Amino acid sequence: MGIEIQQVVFFLHTITLRRLESYFEGKEFSFPDFKLSENLPISNFIKHYNLSKAEVVLFASALVPHLIPGFFDRIIEKFLPNGGDFPEFGGVKQDQHRGMIPTGETVLFILGGIEIQQRLNFISLFDENNPLFKHKILSLTAAKSGDPKLSGKLQLDPEYVEVFTTGKISLPSLSINFPxxxxxxxxxxxxxxxxxxxxxxxxxxxxxxxxxxxxxxxxxxxxxxxxxxxxxxxxxxxxxxxxxxxxxxxxxxxxxxxxxxxxxxxxxxxxxxxxxxxxxxxxxxxxxxxxxxxxxxxxxxxxxxxxxxxxxxxxxxxxxxxxxxxxxxxxxxxxxxxxxxxxxxxxxxxxxxxFPAPKAEERLMIWEKTIPKQFTLEDEKLLKELAERYELTGSHILNIIQYISLSSLENKDYTVSREMMIKSIKREMEKEGK
Structure with a gap:
């Protein structure tokens, strides 16, 4: 997993560096080679979605802030050591995360520089038909009214961040955000x-x-x-x-x-x-x-x-x-x-x-399946009698058996009497006002 992520990060670093060298120093830009190991999570992911080099850049740009907070900042520092405004590169700062978060503009600059035709060639990467966006793997946060769409932050779904960084994925738990x-x-x-x-x-x-x-x-x-x-x-x-x-x-x-x-x-x-x-x-x-x-x-x-x-x-x-x-x-x-x-x-x-209320023969089956084997019935026909007499559901019977079990454990008496059963049944029915 670690080696594989290093390959992705190295590829993004190389292509970003080449684009900045082209922009600031006039060097010729070219896409670096990219090859991953076989049968590893990221390589399988890239193959499954048949990602192009440009789409790998898109994906890697969203992943890298979770691994190296200052990734883009350090590359830009080589060309702007004294700082300065660089709007062509896009990117935004967060309140708590001190590194640059890439925007759609960031990826568009890395891939197309400032050549209009080149940029137009890569605009379709952000289309909803791109499987990365279609399947909610990536998203662009909504830009403020009047701002260009690609000024929105590029985000990778948290579950994909988890699986690519830890090799596993935790199921979401009940919360306001996931009800x-x-x-x-x-x-x-x-x-x-x-x-x-x-x-x-x-x-x-x-x-x-x-x-x-x-x-x-x-x-x-x-x-x-x-x-x-x-x-x-x-x-x-x-x-x-x-x-x-x-x-x-x-x-x-x-x-x-x-x-x-x-x-x-x-x-x-x-x-x-x-x-x-x-x-x-x-x-x-x-x-x-x-x-x-x-x-x-x-x-x-x-x-x-x-x-x-x-x-x-x-x-x-x-x-x-x-x-x-x-x-x-x-x-x-x-x-x-x-x-x-x-x-x-x-x-x-x-x-x-x-799902109908159980009939007498079904109630008897539920009683027999639910009652613990440690119990001894006062009368062998007791369960059949209860099944025929009381129209209970499976949840009723389970609650009754739980109550009887606790009473038996407390009293250390595992013989179930008719009186005990009827008392427990009435107790359960009273909860529903019956």
Missing amino acids: AEHLQTEMTWDDLVLPDQVWNQIKDIQVWLKHKETLLSEFDLGRKIKPGYKALFYGPPGTGKTLTATLLGKYTQKNVFRIDLSMIVSKYIGETEKNLSSLFDKAEHKDWILFFDEADAIFGKRTGVRDAHDKYANQEVSYLLQRIESYNGLVIMASNFKNNIDTAFIRRFNSIVY
């Missing part, structure tokens, strides 16, 4: 009790996750169908919607993020769209599964336009629909009631999965 929680579980498919119809629909989603790349590329359907998959999970609370989404990620080696809608929805006009845009930009091309729990809070039915608030609320829904349509991964929206979701979304779901 999503990474879901993980030690549970398995065997712990989940669902009707056969639901299992079949879940398997359909697994098949899509497994074969989507082949479907879109080799079968040439990428031009004709939407790139992602949208699923609606609906049904009573505690019936396995969140666990199913988490297990889909676990068994397909994909990260699952539950979106915290309370951190996304804003009362200020335009802020909700901004928050969602940031989230989707972060998730794009990462193959993450996005799980919107209680989705009807934001994906609910659009209202008639009675005032400005209704107008902007409907605009938020339209924007969400657009971003979800273009997302190239799996989006799962969960709701207690299907009728709460806007019909414009319903039509666009690839899959609608109903």
Whole structure:
């Protein structure tokens, strides 16, 4: 990793030095040779995106401030030892970072100098069709109103900075800037009790996750169908919607993020769209599964336009629909009631999965899978009796078993009586006012 980065930095140093020698001393400019080692992260990255020498300069210019803060400053000092204004080189200073941060103008000068035709030849590097910008690897900060576009700072996505400097990448954690929680579980498919119809629909989603790349590329359907998959999970609370989404990620080696809608929805006009845009930009091309729990809070039915608030609320829904349509991964929206979701979304779901409250035989399976093996039942028919008598969900049963387990540990008594079970069930029901 270190040797590879040194090669990239050396290449940028050489081409920058040659451009400054051409500008200040009239020497002839030429592109230096550039070759990387095989099968290393940066070389694989350059090959994957088929980057030209000019694009390597673009990428390296964004990376180098994270490695050598004074990289550009020291090269310029050789030609301006007493300082002085050098607007052709671009670059800006930050409040805390004391070195020069390159702008689009910096890269354009290194590649094209001050020759207008040469500069025009490289302007297209900053086009949105360039894969580095298209895939959000690089970005230019918005210039102030009236300023040239290329005066914006050239920035490398923090995740790419991390992977190129440390060799690994950390998943983002829940914050104001990233309103999503990474879901993980030690549970398995065997712990989940669902009707056969639901299992079949879940398997359909697994098949899509497994074969989507082949479907879109080799079968040439990428031009004709939407790139992602949208699923609606609906049904009573505690019936396995969140666990199913988490297990889909676990068994397909994909990260699952539950979106915290309370951190996304804003009362200020335009802020909700901004928050969602940031989230989707972060998730794009990462193959993450996005799980919107209680989705009807934001994906609910659009209202008639009675005032400005209704107008902007409907605009938020339209924007969400657009971003979800273009997302190239799996989006799962969960709701207690299907009728709460806007019909414009319903039509666009690839899959609608109903998670019913478990029936008596399913409740019995959940009881049997959940109760610890250390327990002895007072009556062998107790679990069957409870399954038939009490209409509980999987989350109810798990909470009840947890309460009984703690009581047993405290009392050092692992015999489960009917009285203890009924008391625990009533305690759980009282939490919901039942």
